[in-house]
Amino acid sequence: MSPLKQLNDRIISRVNVNLDEFEFDTGHFVINALDHEKMLKFYAFYGITSHHPIYFHFKNSNIAGSYFLGKCFVGRSAIYKSDIRGDELKRKGDNIRCAKDIPLVEDEMISIRDSLLYKTLVHSNSHNPESPEEFGIRNTISCHYVNIHGSTLEGCFLGPFATVDLMNLHSCIVGEFSYVQVGELFHRKIDPGTIWLKSPNFEFKFKFDKEILDYFVGVNDEHQPRGIMYDFVKEREAAYERLFDVMNLEPIDAPASSAVNRYAVIQGDTVIGKNVLVAQRAFLENAVMGDGSNAQENTYIINSNLAGLCITAHGGKIIHADIGRQTFVGFNAFLYGTKQARIDIGDGCVVMPHTIIAPREPVQIPAEHLVWGLIRSQADVKNHTIALDDLADVRDSLKIGKMTFSGKGSVFIETFKKRLHNILLLNGALYKNGEKRGHAQDDQHISFNIIQPYRTGSRRGLYPSIRIKP
Numbered sequence: 001m002s003p004l005k006q007l008n009d010r011i012i013s014r015v016n017v018n019l020d021e022f023e024f025d026t027g028h029f030v031i032n033a034l035d036h037e038k039m040l041k042f043y044a045f046y047g048i049t050s051h052h053p054i055y056f057h058f059k060n061s062n063i064a065g066s067y068f069l070g071k072c073f074v075g076r077s078a079i080y081k082s083d084i085r086g087d088e089l090k091r092k093g094d095n096i097r098c099a100k101d102i103p104l105v106e107d108e109m110i111s112i113r114d115s116l117l118y119k120t121l122v123h124s125n126s127h128n129p130e131s132p133e134e135f136g137i138r139n140t141i142s143c144h145y146v147n148i149h150g151s152t153l154e155g156c157f158l159g160p161f162a163t164v165d166l167m168n169l170h171s172c173i174v175g176e177f178s179y180v181q182v183g184e185l186f187h188r189k190i191d192p193g194t195i196w197l198k199s200p201n202f203e204f205k206f207k208f209d210k211e212i213l214d215y216f217v218g219v220n221d222e223h224q225p226r227g228i229m230y231d232f233v234k235e236r237e238a239a240y241e242r243l244f245d246v247m248n249l250e251p252i253d254a255p256a257s258s259a260v261n262r263y264a265v266i267q268g269d270t271v272i273g274k275n276v277l278v279a280q281r282a283f284l285e286n287a288v289m290g291d292g293s294n295a296q297e298n299t300y301i302i303n304s305n306l307a308g309l310c311i312t313a314h315g316g317k318i319i320h321a322d323i324g325r326q327t328f329v330g331f332n333a334f335l336y337g338t339k340q341a342r343i344d345i346g347d348g349c350v351v352m353p354h355t356i357i358a359p360r361e362p363v364q365i366p367a368e369h370l371v372w373g374l375i376r377s378q379a380d381v382k383n384h385t386i387a388l389d390d391l392a393d394v395r396d397s398l399k400i401g402k403m404t405f406s407g408k409g410s411v412f413i414e415t416f417k418k419r420l421h422n423i424l425l426l427n428g429a430l431y432k433n434g435e436k437r438g439h440a441q442d443d444q445h446i447s448f449n450i451i452q453p454y455r456t457g458s459r460r461g462l463y464p465s466i467r468i469k470p
Helices: 003-018 027-033 210-217 228-234 238-245 378-383 388-392 409-426
Strands: 044-048 055-059 067-069 071-075 078-080 083-085 109-113 116-118 121-123 134-138 147-149 152-154 163-165 168-170 179-181 184-186 194-199 202-207 265-267 283-289 300-306 317-319 321-323 334-336 343-345 363-365 369-371 385-387 397-400 403-407 447-451 466-468
Touching: 003 027, 003 078, 027 116, 202 409, 210 228, 228 334, 238 265, 317 321, 363 378, 369 388, 385 388, 388 409, 403 409
Parallel strands: 044 067, 055 071, 067 083, 071 109, 078 116, 083 121, 109 134, 121 147, 134 152, 147 163, 152 168, 163 179, 168 184, 179 194, 265 283, 283 300, 300 317, 300 321, 317 334, 321 343, 343 363
Antiparallel strands: 044 447, 055 466, 194 202, 202 403, 369 385, 397 403
């Protein structure tokens, strides 16, 4: 039996044990997703900067086409074309805030064991007081274009285009295109297309109809993705190949305070403003990135203008749109305008994660609005948006269309705005006169080293066990 086959079987058995109560077999996805010959073609790579601690340990794993930054251990896992971003790992002496602050006695490390992460984004920003020095992903399978954002996982299966955000999950299934931020979940199955945020002060819930989900982000019997959004991404995959085929590329014209990753695709007449961050695997074509804006991993900004201080979260897609100043476009949102049906979003809006705007006519959303669900026409705006001031007045419950909100709207808005300000600060959008440095400034002088697997012999397909330290 080949070492890759042994690795796959181990991952399947470990995850299936954790999900036994759901009678869920992960083997269908793993067998159809992993092409062993394809996994031999790509090198893995890691970044080094003077601003990030470095420690990598890869053991008995395949990490084809994946990117690592920070401190990371990978053991008995397959990680295919994924980004493991450890630039916000906590340091020795930092505190994790909970009922009582917990000081770290050593640097935090991302630890991935017995897992398959397939075209997945992992962003370290953990809040787990049980293991403050370890950001753990164990016995877990994540499918195409999943976002694991600050969430520790054990024994989970995450469907295509799902997002788990700032939480801990144990033995859970998260359906395709679901966004979950609810603190902690044990032994739960989240239906596809569920948008669910919950805190002690508020709860937001929305669920896409199945026929809508099947059209935009569906899956087949093997949990392989299909639909309009997947087709959109798939059509542009080839543009990334040349980035991996050559070692040196012509630098992108950008101000000294901005950073454009060499593994981002930049095409057409694209303009980069000051303090802009363009992350690896971002795709920009005929885009205007206003000062302080960012395009995070797996984002697409095409034929669109971002006025400034705009956040495009992991997996967000903006096509034929004009985005107002200080507007947030959430995880895996799909703003799919056309030349004839352009999208106009005003200043200070919050486009919720996993929102779909695919209009048949021009659509305009006023400034300072919360946006969610599916918008196909201007008439849909009424049932899928609310002015932030109106939401702030909610004290008990609110229902608009299929969206339900309970709790204090003012706390919901305040929490969101604090988080968005923190994102801008961390990404370097507020950098001025040498102060408030962030990722846009710290990532400017990153260097990349590559690692390749055994191509013959008994370890064919595995990467050498290797430890990289300062």
